[in-house]
Amino acid sequence: MARKPFGDVILKAENISLSFGGVKALQNISFQVREHTISAIIGPNGAGKSSMLNCIQGFYHPQEGTITYRGKVRRAQKSHEAARNGVARTFQNIALFKGMSTLDNIMTGRNTKMKSNFLLDALYFGPSLKQELEHREKVEQIIDFLEINHIRKTPVGRLPYGLQKRVELGRALAAEPELLLLDEPMAGMNIEEKEDMCRFILDVNEEFGTTMVLIEHDMGVVMDISDHVVVLDYGKKLAEGTPDVVRNDKDVIEAYLGVSHD
Amino acid sequence: MLYREAGQFKTSYQKDQQIFPILQDRIFVAIILVIAFGVVPMVGNDYWLGTIFIPFLVLAMAAIGLNILTGYAGQLSLGTGGFMACGAFAAYKLTTAFPDLNIILVLIACGVITALVGILFGIPSLRIKGFYLAVATLASQFFLVWLFNKVPWFTNYSASGVISAPPREVFGFLVTGAEAHPSVKYIFVLSLVTVLALAAKNMVRSSLGRNWMAIRDMDIAAEIIGIKALQTKLSAFAISSFYCGIAGALWAFVYVGSVEPLAYDINRSFQVLFMIIIGGLGSILGSFLGAAFIVLLPILIKNTPAFLGIPMASDMVSHIEAMVFGVLIIFFLIVEPHGLARLWTIAKEKLRLWPFPY
Amino acid sequence: MEILNAIFVAPFVEIASYPIFFFEVLIGGLLTGVMYSLVALGFVLIFKASGVFNFAQGAMVLFAALAFASFLEWGISVWLALPMTLVVMIVVAYLIEKLVLGRLVNQEPIILFMATIGIAYFLDGFGQTIFGAEIKSINIGIPDGTWEVGGMLIPEFDIVAAFVAGLLVVVLAIFFQKTRVGRALRAVADDHQAALSVGIPLTTIWTIVWSVAGIVGLVAGIMWGGKLGVQFSLSLIALKALPVLMIGGFTSVPGAIIGGLIVGTGEKIGEVFWGPAIGGAIEDWFAYVVALIFLLFRPQGLFGEKIIERV
Numbered sequence: 001m002a003r004k005p006f007g008d009v010i011l012k013a014e015n016i017s018l019s020f021g022g023v024k025a026l027q028n029i030s031f032q033v034r035e036h037t038i039s040a041i042i043g044p045n046g047a048g049k050s051s052m053l054n055c056i057q058g059f060y061h062p063q064e065g066t067i068t069y070r071g072k073v074r075r076a077q078k079s080h081e082a083a084r085n086g087v088a089r090t091f092q093n094i095a096l097f098k099g100m101s102t103l104d105n106i107m108t109g110r111n112t113k114m115k116s117n118f119l120l121d122a123l124y125f126g127p128s129l130k131q132e133l134e135h136r137e138k139v140e141q142i143i144d145f146l147e148i149n150h151i152r153k154t155p156v157g158r159l160p161y162g163l164q165k166r167v168e169l170g171r172a173l174a175a176e177p178e179l180l181l182l183d184e185p186m187a188g189m190n191i192e193e194k195e196d197m198c199r200f201i202l203d204v205n206e207e208f209g210t211t212m213v214l215i216e217h218d219m220g221v222v223m224d225i226s227d228h229v230v231v232l233d234y235g236k237k238l239a240e241g242t243p244d245v246v247r248n249d250k251d252v253i254e255a256y257l258g259v260s261h262d
Numbered sequence: 263m264l265y266r267e268a269g270q271f272k273t274s275y276q277k278d279q280q281i282f283p284i285l286q287d288r289i290f291v292a293i294i295l296v297i298a299f300g301v302v303p304m305v306g307n308d309y310w311l312g313t314i315f316i317p318f319l320v321l322a323m324a325a326i327g328l329n330i331l332t333g334y335a336g337q338l339s340l341g342t343g344g345f346m347a348c349g350a351f352a353a354y355k356l357t358t359a360f361p362d363l364n365i366i367l368v369l370i371a372c373g374v375i376t377a378l379v380g381i382l383f384g385i386p387s388l389r390i391k392g393f394y395l396a397v398a399t400l401a402s403q404f405f406l407v408w409l410f411n412k413v414p415w416f417t418n419y420s421a422s423g424v425i426s427a428p429p430r431e432v433f434g435f436l437v438t439g440a441e442a443h444p445s446v447k448y449i450f451v452l453s454l455v456t457v458l459a460l461a462a463k464n465m466v467r468s469s470l471g472r473n474w475m476a477i478r479d480m481d482i483a484a485e486i487i488g489i490k491a492l493q494t495k496l497s498a499f500a501i502s503s504f505y506c507g508i509a510g511a512l513w514a515f516v517y518v519g520s521v522e523p524l525a526y527d528i529n530r531s532f533q534v535l536f537m538i539i540i541g542g543l544g545s546i547l548g549s550f551l552g553a554a555f556i557v558l559l560p561i562l563i564k565n566t567p568a569f570l571g572i573p574m575a576s577d578m579v580s581h582i583e584a585m586v587f588g589v590l591i592i593f594f595l596i597v598e599p600h601g602l603a604r605l606w607t608i609a610k611e612k613l614r615l616w617p618f619p620y
Numbered sequence: 621m622e623i624l625n626a627i628f629v630a631p632f633v634e635i636a637s638y639p640i641f642f643f644e645v646l647i648g649g650l651l652t653g654v655m656y657s658l659v660a661l662g663f664v665l666i667f668k669a670s671g672v673f674n675f676a677q678g679a680m681v682l683f684a685a686l687a688f689a690s691f692l693e694w695g696i697s698v699w700l701a702l703p704m705t706l707v708v709m710i711v712v713a714y715l716i717e718k719l720v721l722g723r724l725v726n727q728e729p730i731i732l733f734m735a736t737i738g739i740a741y742f743l744d745g746f747g748q749t750i751f752g753a754e755i756k757s758i759n760i761g762i763p764d765g766t767w768e769v770g771g772m773l774i775p776e777f778d779i780v781a782a783f784v785a786g787l788l789v790v791v792l793a794i795f796f797q798k799t800r801v802g803r804a805l806r807a808v809a810d811d812h813q814a815a816l817s818v819g820i821p822l823t824t825i826w827t828i829v830w831s832v833a834g835i836v837g838l839v840a841g842i843m844w845g846g847k848l849g850v851q852f853s854l855s856l857i858a859l860k861a862l863p864v865l866m867i868g869g870f871t872s873v874p875g876a877i878i879g880g881l882i883v884g885t886g887e888k889i890g891e892v893f894w895g896p897a898i899g900g901a902i903e904d905w906f907a908y909v910v911a912l913i914f915l916l917f918r919p920q921g922l923f924g925e926k927i928i929e930r931v
Contacts, residue, residue: 059486079486096480097476097478097480100479108484111487116468121465123461175488338730386912386915390916392729392730394866397865397911398908401909401912405909408901408904408905411901539734580745581749584742586745587738588744589742592720595735596720
């Protein structure tokens with residue numbers, strides 16, 4: 001299936017500055033993301049990448065600057081309201097619910113689309129069951145897609161790291177997001193797992209046209225799959241552009257990819 | 263051989279989600295229910311029915327309540343006794359103020375009243391977490407018990423301070439008060455507990471239950487993916503208190519026959535907490551197993567020395583009880599922190615392979 | 621109308637009319653508060669060093685007091701009984717570490733907390749089985765009279781207790797900040813696994829901490845036991861230490877002191893001036909409700925570490 005053509009700008013970050021107490025996590029960052037693209041945010045550790053993701057999602061509120069999503073300026077909102085913006089994410093240190101099974105974890109991803117009425121739930125048969133089965137359908141599709149059928153009833157706390165990351169991706173997908181934020185989705189994986197994850201990311205983008213922004217350290221992956229790269233260092237933006245442009249940018253090479261000594 | 267699942271295919275998601283997906287489990291549960299409803303009342307003597315089964319069932323309901331709050335939603339509560347007292351006194355006031363009101367409606371009403379109180383004392387849980395919350399629930403425990411002790415309105419200004427539960431009937435059978443027959447009381451409590459346990463099981467396997475467990479496991483992540491912490495925590499407090507309130511009312515009306523605040527003190531809270539720890543946090547079955555364990559253990563301890571011919575003073579027995587409880591709690595936490603319910607699941611797993619070792 | 625007057629007007633009138641009496645009550649409350657702090661200190665130590673919320677602190681206080689009182693009863697002199705009890709508490713600490721904590725390394729804090737509830741029940745029962753359940757007295761020559769200061773009567777005993785508590789706090793503060801062992805304790809409290817990985821011997825550290833807490837418990841037990849007689853209700857006093865911790869913060873030694881003072885004075889003043897209006901026995905719940913309200917505004921207590929969760 002062909003990829004959807006790149007759309008208009010769906011996400012705009014303008015002059016974002018974020019600090020925690022005295023620590024300036026982000027300073028005056030601006031960039032744009034177009035719909036249906038895969039963008040990567042790269043940079044050394046501590047550069048502020050996760051903080052940027054948190055701002056995009058609405059979990060952090062920058063002291064200065066604006067995030068504009070689909071033309072609407074983001075105002076400060078509670079975390080669970082932010083979840084209804086159409087943006088979903090995965091986390092650097094897996095934030096799964098360790099006591100629940102894979103299936104249940106991914107089902108929680110559907111919570112923004114489900115209505116919960118405890119009386120109907122107590123009854124089970126009737127509207128509650130109908131809703132449950134409806135969403136179970138959708139979740140099973142995701143489970144098929146991510147090839148995690150064999151572990152659907154396993155408590156996620158028992159799963160190996162790579163599979164947990166996949167389950168987390170599933171939970172994010174369950175929310176049917178337009179914009180998906182992935183925080184180091186390939187961290188700690190071996191080559192096969194990385195290839196699988198890349199495949200899933202590309203498939204999601206192709207099939208659903210989901211715009212993706214990912215933080216990633218593996219340069220091979222970044223250069224391969226992203227359409228657009230933003231480079232951060234010490235909270236400031238170093239460069240922005242296609243992978244080729246960024247790869248050859250002098251500042252980026254010095255700060256991140258290493259200075260060549262002749 | 264007996265416990266093979268081979269050949270039992272779940273052909274729909276609905277079948278997959280049943281409480282007892284395996285046929286042998288369904289048969290087993292059916293047999294238990296038949297015994298519980300049919301055989302026990304016929305065969306059981308008044309002592310067993312009145313002093314063992316009834317408290318077991320009532321405490322199991324309290325355990326389910328606490329399990330919902332602590333085991334599923336992760337909010338550690340030491341205030342169970344206080345909420346049970348709330349239910350008992352609410353039921354007393356209702357039955358004396360509205361003598362014609364059916365006892366089942368009274369129970370539901372006192373459950374609702376306790377749920378509202380639960381929500382009130384649950385509000386701090388939005389800011390306070392973990393051990394701090396446990397200590398905060400002690401505030402509700404001590405305050406509520408003090409309230410019912412000190413404010414005479416709750417005892418209808420009774421001079422003696424002893425308030426007996428008024429007799430009430432269901433379908434013409436006396437179920438509360440001193441005159442009621444133990445086997446009738448037993449069936450009454452058993453029916454209530456069965457229905458409410460089923461309701462609880464349905465709630466915990468629905469999206470409500472998932473939201474509770476998400477808040478328990480990682481509440482920040484839960485909020486980020488859209489689960490409303492406020493509503494989820496308060497619903498846990500409310501529903502948990504509903505169950506504890508009804509349990510408290512049943513304890514006074516059906517078991518003891520009178521409403522005494524002493525029955526709902528801090529020791530009761532610990533007792534119910536021990537039930538869910540030993541039985542299994544986050545398990546409806548565990549609530550029952552834990553309750554059975556805690557109800558039967560003191561009887562065992564009390565009777566063993568006599569059985570072995572060793573004389574023992576009664577206060578010594580209570581000290582030994584405390585020691586044995588302490589050791590058992592520690593033992594379960596080390597060996598199987600998920601309690602008897604997990605041991606049960608493991609036993610079933612082994613049974614699937616029997617007679618093969620693996 | 622009556623109630624409103626009784627709550628908002630009468631007590632203040634009474635305070636203003638009898639200032640000397642008020643100060644007497646205030647000082648009595650402060651001194652009781654110091655005793656609460658003693659118990660709270662044991663909690664703070666263990667929590668600071670091992671991250672474990674030791675519900676059994678009260679039972680340890682009771683156990684230590686029972687042991688000490690029994691030794692005295694059996695005719696052993698104070699100077700021998702004291703080190704003997706210390707040894708007993710160290711043995712208890714060692715056993716707790718070996719049989720309970722050591723087997724629960726890296727479990728969630730709530731599991732450890734529940735294990736300490738188990739320990740509490742066990743120590744309660746065990747102590748009373750071995751040492752008997754009748755009320756014992758501890759008489760080690762602490763002056764029993766009252767001082768008269770500016771028209772107020774202040775019990776000498778309480779002053780001694782306050783002094784002892786103060787001394788203990790200073791010693792502990794120095795221990796934590798200045799010694800190697802103290803530093804190791806703080807490392808362990810932060811992260812068990814990290815501490816293990818830099819070679820800090822977890823088992824030894826925990827045994828040390830629980831022993832120190834046991835010793836603090838002994839001091840508290842002697843103070844309280846001397847005042848009230850050694851009996852089961854001592855462990856209920858330990859429950860009172862919990863609101864102290866909530867107000868002061870679980871990880872702070874000065875917090876335990878200040879929290880104790882707040883709780884002690886609050887309780888006493890509340891009971892004496894407001895109690896009669898609402899039926900008395902306010903002390904049952906006053907401390908907890910105050911602590912609860914306090915926590916709503918400052919969830920980590922006055923001096924506790926702010927709990928920062930990152931995703």
